[in-house]
Amino acid sequence: MAIATINPATGEVIKTFQPLSASEIEGKLQLAVTAFQQERHTPFSVRGQRMLKAAEILDREKEKFGRLMTLEMGKPYKSAVAEAAKCGTACRYYAGNAEKFLADEVVETGAKKSFIRYLPIGPILAVMPWNFPFWQVIRFAAPALMAGNVGLLKHASNVPQCALAIEKIFKDAGFPAGAFQTLLIGSSQVDAMLADARIVAATLTGSEQAGIQVGIGAAKRIKKVVLELGGSDPFIVMPSADLETAVETAVQARVQNNGQSCIAAKRFIVAEPIADEFERRFVARMQALRIGDPMDDKTELGPLATAEGVKDLDGDVRKTVQMGANVLTGGHTVKGAGNYYAPTVLTDVPKGSPAYSEELFGPVASIFRVKDQDEAIRLANDVRFGLGSSVWTNDDRERERFVNELEAGMVFVNKMVASDTRIPFGGIKASGHGRELGLVGIREFVNAKTVWIA
Numbered sequence: 179m180a181i182a183t184i185n186p187a188t189g190e191v192i193k194t195f196q197p198l199s200a201s202e203i204e205g206k207l208q209l210a211v212t213a214f215q216q217e218r219h220t221p222f223s224v225r226g227q228r229m230l231k232a233a234e235i236l237d238r239e240k241e242k243f244g245r246l247m248t249l250e251m252g253k254p255y256k257s258a259v260a261e262a263a264k265c266g267t268a269c270r271y272y273a274g275n276a277e278k279f280l281a282d283e284v285v286e287t288g289a290k291k292s293f294i295r296y297l298p299i300g301p302i303l304a305v306m307p308w309n310f311p312f313w314q315v316i317r318f319a320a321p322a323l324m325a326g327n328v329g330l331l332k333h334a335s336n337v338p339q340c341a342l343a344i345e346k347i348f349k350d351a352g353f354p355a356g357a358f359q360t361l362l363i364g365s366s367q368v369d370a371m372l373a374d375a376r377i378v379a380a381t382l383t384g385s386e387q388a389g390i391q392v393g394i395g396a397a398k399r400i401k402k403v404v405l406e407l408g409g410s411d412p413f414i415v416m417p418s419a420d421l422e423t424a425v426e427t428a429v430q431a432r433v434q435n436n437g438q439s440c441i442a443a444k445r446f447i448v449a450e451p452i453a454d455e456f457e458r459r460f461v462a463r464m465q466a467l468r469i470g471d472p473m474d475d476k477t478e479l480g481p482l483a484t485a486e487g488v489k490d491l492d493g494d495v496r497k498t499v500q501m502g503a504n505v506l507t508g509g510h511t512v513k514g515a516g517n518y519y520a521p522t523v524l525t526d527v528p529k530g531s532p533a534y535s536e537e538l539f540g541p542v543a544s545i546f547r548v549k550d551q552d553e554a555i556r557l558a559n560d561v562r563f564g565l566g567s568s569v570w571t572n573d574d575r576e577r578e579r580f581v582n583e584l585e586a587g588m589v590f591v592n593k594m595v596a597s598d599t600r601i602p603f604g605g606i607k608a609s610g611h612g613r614e615l616g617l618v619g620i621r622e623f624v625n626a627k628t629v630w631i632a
Contacts, residue, residue, distance in 0.1 A: 181196075181362050183337075184250075185250075186484065186516060187473075195338045198361060206361060207330075207376050207377075210359060213357045214326075214328045216354055217298070217323075217326050230270060230273045231351035232347050232353075234266075236347065237266045246340055247261065249339075250338075254436075254479075254480050261312055269316065276325065276620060279617045283296075287630070289631060295627045296621060297326070297627055298624060299625050303379070305388070306318070306331060308336050313597070315331060317599070319331075319358060321615075321620035323358060327623055328356060330371070344360065345359060368395070377401070379396075379402040379403065380401060382404070389610055404610075404623075409442075410445060410561045411441055411563075413432075413447065413568045414567070415452065416576055418573045419452075419571055424570040429460065429463045432541060436479055437479075437482075438487070441588075443568055446460070446543055446545045449550070456545075457523075457545055461506045464541075484517060498527060498533040502531075504526045505524060508520035508523065508541075509522050524545070525544075555580070562607055564585045564606040597614075598615070603619070
């Protein structure tokens with residue numbers, strides 16, 4: 179894929195970029211090493227002042243950053259502005275909590291003194307996706323920089339201007355040259371970066387296949403890696419749920435970010451006694467979604483980020499229907515310019531079809547009916563992914579079973595799955611390993627050094 183800004187709403191090529199040359203990459207690596215030698219000794223108070231400045235920039239220029247996100251990947255402008263603002267909260271959170279999270283942890287052993295000291299490890303390569311072009315980066319960068327590490331960003335090739343804007347935010351906030359750099363390179367160059375001894379660890383948010391490749395590349399060099407990969411999240415609705423709220427949230431959970439989110443609900447598992455009513459309301463709401471220009475505040479569903487994404491999504495839907503699924507609404511592309519796909523609802527989805535077990539990245543929902551909680555849990559777990567899950571019940575015993583038995587990194591009860599700076603984010607199974615955000619997130623890329631003083 180060329181490194182370029184292509185407006186998803188029109189298909190217009192706005193700007194193209196030349197990939198970095200070998201000598202330019204070498205210069206950035208050397209600069210990162212130099213910056214780390216400085217940053218590892220910089221006090222938390224100084225790092226915190228810079229991070230607060232970054233938050234101020236994000237708040238002050240959130241409309242500009244929002245327009246840039248919408249231009250490059252098509253999310254509705256109002257949600258893009260909200261994304262920029264959310265990034266500011268992450269910067270403030272780690273500015274205020276990093277020193278506490280990484281303070282020496284005393285362990286009583288009988289020694290004169292024994293403790294764990296959390297120390298930075300060096301330059302970290304971040305391979306990031308286009309769907310949340312600011313948030314995915316900031317939620318890595320804020321804790322990494324506050325820990326004293328430095329970052330090298332290989333962003334998705336269709337959001338180069340977002341990548342360069344984020345680099346400038348940290349530069350303008352006062353972080354030294356080399357503390358955070360954007361690498362305009364193709365995905366084929368990632369393995370060479372992992373092979374370089376100066377890169378000490380990596381983090382990737384992206385597809386399952388991309389995670390496998392980066393995971394293998396890191397493993398070959400014995401380097402730490404955090405992987406946040408795909409999901410086929412269940413949204414389970416039981417008879418005791420508030421049905422009206424569950425339906426409204428279900429639609430939002432499916433079409434957030436134009437349906438392009440790893441934690442978007444994709445499989446709607448509904449108890450038989452309420453399935454007819456849920457289905458009727460859900461389909462009606464999906465049909466009523468306002469599709470159009472993502473810069474229009476009234477738009478509820480914008481274009482997919484790429485033409486290839488539309489082609490892949492349509493292919494998955496067609497294959498699922500050929501295998502026996504029924505289409506209640508949608509199931510086709512939208513005519514005209516731009517990468518638009520109609521809001522789609524499928525039922526009678528057969529096992530083995532794409533909509534049953536794959537991650538469909540777009541506004542396509544699959545509804546499954548179950549007779550009881552046992553069947554709901556079996557169906558929810560019957561995929562290789564294990565990222566998030568949303569459960570709707572007002573029965574305490576049901577809630578406890580779901581929390582304990584759903585195979586997922588996150589369980590949200592009576593709420594759609596979301597990322598929050600204060601709590602760990604990540605999954606199990608093919609959805610990856612490691613965690614971002616919260617206390618756990620900042621400790622992923624540090625050396626937990628044991629100290630024993632006799």
